[in-house]
Amino acid sequence: MTSRIGNNGFTLIEVLVASVILFAGLGAVLKSYSLAVVAMESAADKLAVCQVIQEKAEELDVQVSSGDALPAGGGRQMVGGFEYQWRVDATRQVLTPQVSVVRAEIEVVRANRSQIDSCFCEWTQFRGKESPR
16 A cells, blocks of 8 residues: 655546636636626617717707707717617697797617617797707
């Protein structure tokens, strides 16, 4: 019989257990990294959609203030290297000769995606002046 005194190595079982623990930890880190990347892309997309909605609402605000004809339809716009499609539906309802209400819905979607984000805007005009709600 041989003595194990002086043999300071690891057994095969110890190496296998340590490898399993190491790879399980690495797998968890990689999974959380991929989830973080997906969340970051989604947040960047939402930010770009909000930017397009804000720009269209500001354009609409100028048109409502000036009394111009309200836009209808849509278009395409590049933001952050991606193409976004937008659509605006606006209606003006005259309540009295001095008061009218403009209601608009702005929808934005990134090209080749199905998630549509929308915003509802309303302006009330009093004798040519407007106040957004």
